[in-house]
Ligand SMILES: Nc1ncnc2c1ncn2[C@@H]1O[C@H](COP(=O)(O)OP(=O)(O)OP(=O)(O)O)[C@@H](O)[C@H]1O
């Protein structure tokens with residue numbers, strides 16, 4: 001479980017996160033939704049430590065991240081997997097080397113064990129026969145899947161996905177959604193997904209946090225959305241109906 | 243003021259870079275790759291430039307000797323000293339500042355703007371060290387070797403052009419090369435070469451690492467890397483000459 005408490009973040013005089021608190025649960029797909037510019041990505045970057053908020057705390061199962069020293073922070077980070085919005089694959093490495101990278105850095109696996117683990121992760125995301133390709137030579141959806149394979153290579157406890165299916169066709173989007181949902185349940189990961197895609201929210205959302213202009217505006221299970229009386233949330237849902 | 247701030251950031255960057263690598267085996271592999279890449283991509287252009295600089299210096303010094311009473315072989319001696327002391331190390335460094343510097347800055351800058359650096363940080367890897375340490379060491383190994391190679395080729399170029407143009411015979415040139423040779427000059431030149439290679443690689447890595455934005459900014463960083471490397475080279479050329487030659 002990850003607990004975010006009273007986080008404030010400003011850029012210059014722009015107050016992006018306003019006393020933000022939320023909880024994200026283990027073995028569940030926790031969604032962060034909200035309008036563009038609302039602060040979703042900033043929140044996620046605060047949680048993984050790429051941005052340091054001015055105040056507040058972020059606790060990973062009893063480990064108060066912002067209070068840890070450098071070494072202890074690294075230990076938390078080894079438990080984090082992240083899928084970036086634009087995948088951030090290492091373009092100097094092949095698909096299989098991208099997935100092998102965290103294994104090479106942090107395990108004492110032999111070449112054979114690494115190769116087994118890589119093939120397992122790649123088959124988990126339904127990617128076979130692309131091992132030797134460069135990231136620039138595969139499609140957007142394939143890149144996302146390599147990104148997921150890399151993120152799960154070290155069996156993370158926490159998985160962060162920044163817009164996992166933006167820019168993908170609906171079919172591939174659903175595949176990626178299912179994949180994330182399956183591994184979340186299978187490995188009991190605390191998964192946090194930041195998205196605009198209401199369809200994936202209704203398919204796989206367990207716990208939902210709605211950000212409005214840097215405030216937590218609503219929180220709950222997806223069943224509660226339609227019956228909520230929160231105008232901004234309803235407007236947001238209505239806009240994505242078709 | 244701005245300069246001091248940048249310099250401070252540069253020092254902090256270097257402090258982050260020079261930390262113990264996560265895995266020595268990977269680090270060693272990276273050093274080999276980087277050294278190979280720098281050497282392999284640059285030896286051709288350095289050969290061309292240094293040979294011609296040597297050739298031109300023989301012709302120009304020969305031209306200034308024309309009609310004078312000085313013995314011919316001194317041409318060889320002057321060509322040797324000016325190439326060893328100045329042309330080979332400094333011009334090689336300036337060329338590599340452009341070539342290696344821009345490639346380091348754009349590689350790291352691209353990693354920065356495409357969030358590959360963030361991806362490293364999130365994995366718990368010191369990204370400054372992981373991306374730059376091996377590049378700096380690789381440069382410090384390879385660039386002085388290229389300087390040494392430039393020195394030799396410039397003397398060969400000088401001898402050949404003297405012979406082809408009839409300015410001085412090869413024997414005369416070689417006699418000049420062998421008179422009054424001071425080993426310390428080579429030490430001085432190599433000190434410059436090591437200094438310059440550190441300047442090129444570290445400044446360029448720093449410029450790449452502080453890139454913020456997109457493709458446009460990567461281009462800017464790469465230009466800055468070249469400009470600042472060249473300024474650093476010229477500046478330290480002056481300082482080291484002052485310190486070591488007088
Ligand atoms: N490094 C930064 N410097 C200054 N302002 C920033 C920075 N990062 C984000 N912001 C600002 O913070 C606000 C929230 O941005 P954020 O990227 O979190 O939005 P978002 O909710 O993820 O939007 P989207 O759905 O479009 O990705 C924006 O107004 C943005 O301009």
Ligand SMILES: [Mg+2]
Pocket residue numbers: 040041042
């Ligand atoms: Mg965003």
